[in-house]
Amino acid sequence: MIALLTRDLRLAVRAGGGFGLGLAFFLIVVTLVPFSVGPENMLLTKIAPGILWLGALLACLLSLDRIFALDWEDGSLDLLATSPLPMEALVSIKALAHWLTTGLPLVVATPVFALLLSLPEAGYFPLVLSLLLGTPALSVIGTFGAALTVGLKRGGLLLSLLVLPLYVPTLIFGAEMARRGAQGLDMTTAMMMLAGISFGVIALLPFASASVLRVNLR
Amino acid sequence: MELTVQDLSVTRGGVPVLEGVSFDVAAGEVLILRGPNGIGKTTLLRTVAGLQPPLSGHVGLEREAMAYAAHADGIKATLSVRENLAFWAAVFGTGDIASALTSFDLAALADRAAGGLSAGQKRRLGLARMVVTGRPVWVLDEPTVSLDTQAVALFAQAVRAHLAGGGLALMATHIDLGLDEARVLDVGPFKAKAPDLDDFDGAFL
Numbered sequence: 001m002i003a004l005l006t007r008d009l010r011l012a013v014r015a016g017g018g019f020g021l022g023l024a025f026f027l028i029v030v031t032l033v034p035f036s037v038g039p040e041n042m043l044l045t046k047i048a049p050g051i052l053w054l055g056a057l058l059a060c061l062l063s064l065d066r067i068f069a070l071d072w073e074d075g076s077l078d079l080l081a082t083s084p085l086p087m088e089a090l091v092s093i094k095a096l097a098h099w100l101t102t103g104l105p106l107v108v109a110t111p112v113f114a115l116l117l118s119l120p121e122a123g124y125f126p127l128v129l130s131l132l133l134g135t136p137a138l139s140v141i142g143t144f145g146a147a148l149t150v151g152l153k154r155g156g157l158l159l160s161l162l163v164l165p166l167y168v169p170t171l172i173f174g175a176e177m178a179r180r181g182a183q184g185l186d187m188t189t190a191m192m193m194l195a196g197i198s199f200g201v202i203a204l205l206p207f208a209s210a211s212v213l214r215v216n217l218r
Numbered sequence: 219m220e221l222t223v224q225d226l227s228v229t230r231g232g233v234p235v236l237e238g239v240s241f242d243v244a245a246g247e248v249l250i251l252r253g254p255n256g257i258g259k260t261t262l263l264r265t266v267a268g269l270q271p272p273l274s275g276h277v278g279l280e281r282e283a284m285a286y287a288a289h290a291d292g293i294k295a296t297l298s299v300r301e302n303l304a305f306w307a308a309v310f311g312t313g314d315i316a317s318a319l320t321s322f323d324l325a326a327l328a329d330r331a332a333g334g335l336s337a338g339q340k341r342r343l344g345l346a347r348m349v350v351t352g353r354p355v356w357v358l359d360e361p362t363v364s365l366d367t368q369a370v371a372l373f374a375q376a377v378r379a380h381l382a383g384g385g386l387a388l389m390a391t392h393i394d395l396g397l398d399e400a401r402v403l404d405v406g407p408f409k410a411k412a413p414d415l416d417d418f419d420g421a422f423l
Contacts, residue, residue: 002308003305003308003309004305004309007294007297007301007305010297010301011294011296011297014296014297071292073290074290074291074292074293074294075288075289075290075291075292076290076292076293076294078269078286078288078290078292079286079287079288079292079306079347080292080309081269082267082268082269082281082284082285082286083306083309083310083351084282084309084310084311085309217269217270218269218270218271
């Protein structure tokens, strides 16, 4: 399992691995928003948590179809399926690798990007915490979507359509937590819900992903 | 160790392609499947390797005993030859890749990026993966595609070494490997009858 994780991380940072893709997309969204909504600090401050969450979610979505597609194309997915690794472990590792290469960099970079949207000082910690809690759910749900569409040529469109509704609860509670934190309100409920969603999908979805992957490999 | 396949029927895309296939391969034996294109050799091998369930019938060994090699070699272009092989060795829980590298004459290429290899060299890397799996049953689908005569001889040698170690092999191939002891099974007679398309399900096939 460690071998698969290190291989995926190594592939991600080598040429053509797409490591910076999500991060660059996030940067583009965040830098363009002030241009499109105007330079009013008050307005930016107000929408900053929502924009940052939306940017992170879309950046995450962008790299989902790479989770299984590359391994499918070169045949490694078939070979991994016949290896001693259980399919559930395989999809969990894939989700973890996706989070480490996409979700975690977003979380780390967010404070810098938040500066561009003049997020109030009180909002930084809740925002980073909410992304830290929420992005694993995005990766795990995305892995499920990728497992559903593996083997489809240009499956990216279908994947986005399948995954978007599943992302909505995470987005609602994540952005709500960040917004309440920025306004100095109590954010416990939203945080609990967000953490609940994350832990729930981490515990349950790998089994679903593994079974759809088995069916898709036939 | 013996691979017994009884009365196996396999489907591709929901359509039965072969039915009633039975054979057995004992340790130290190699069975070569022959048959025209599209007859279902790949489907049969995938079913035996446990990648898809049979329509009916029985494969007598656990999929944990099998190592499968398909048309695609599962090679990552940005990793070196050594890294590719070491990855599979780690996944299968075996450590030694040096003997696999030498048996397919890859030692000189070990630090080259796999993306820069020729088709034949990639194939040799894909076959070297079979050695590092350490599994007793090799299921090989057209293993000699894009190999030159010298590499085919290397492959035959590796298969012999595998058989001598108590392993067995099942492969689909059209060329003569020089394995005199190999048995040949023509899968043509097992071709499934055309499915009955009159029923509701048939309309979707």
